[in-house]
Amino acid sequence: MWDEIGEGEEDRRGMLQALEEECLNVYRAKVEQVRQHRAQLKREIADSVAEVAAICATIGEPPATVQTACSSLQVINKLSELPAIVADVSINGVMHADV
DSSP states (O other): OTTTTTOOHHHHHHHHHHHHHHHHHHHHHHHHHHHHHHHHHHHHHHHHHHHHHHHHHHHTOOTHHHHHHHHHHHHHHHHHHHHHHHHHHHHHHHHHHHO
16 A cells, blocks of 8 residues: 555655554553543542441441451452553553564
């Protein structure tokens, strides 16, 4: 296709590099959005846990119930990070393979 429209090898490389950089910038922006959203969710969870702990204290419920729930959330949080880690490793692996 490149030869049909008369583009040289140098122009082809430049266009492909620009396209790759643009895709990478979009990917980075999406990753940053996810990080910000995750941080917001963690703050909201911490606020909710504190609120539940205060309620438990008010009604005389032992705080162990809250701590058990929190530790369960931490395990779920670690599991939810796996797809992002795998994607990051995959992207880095692909980029290094291209170089």
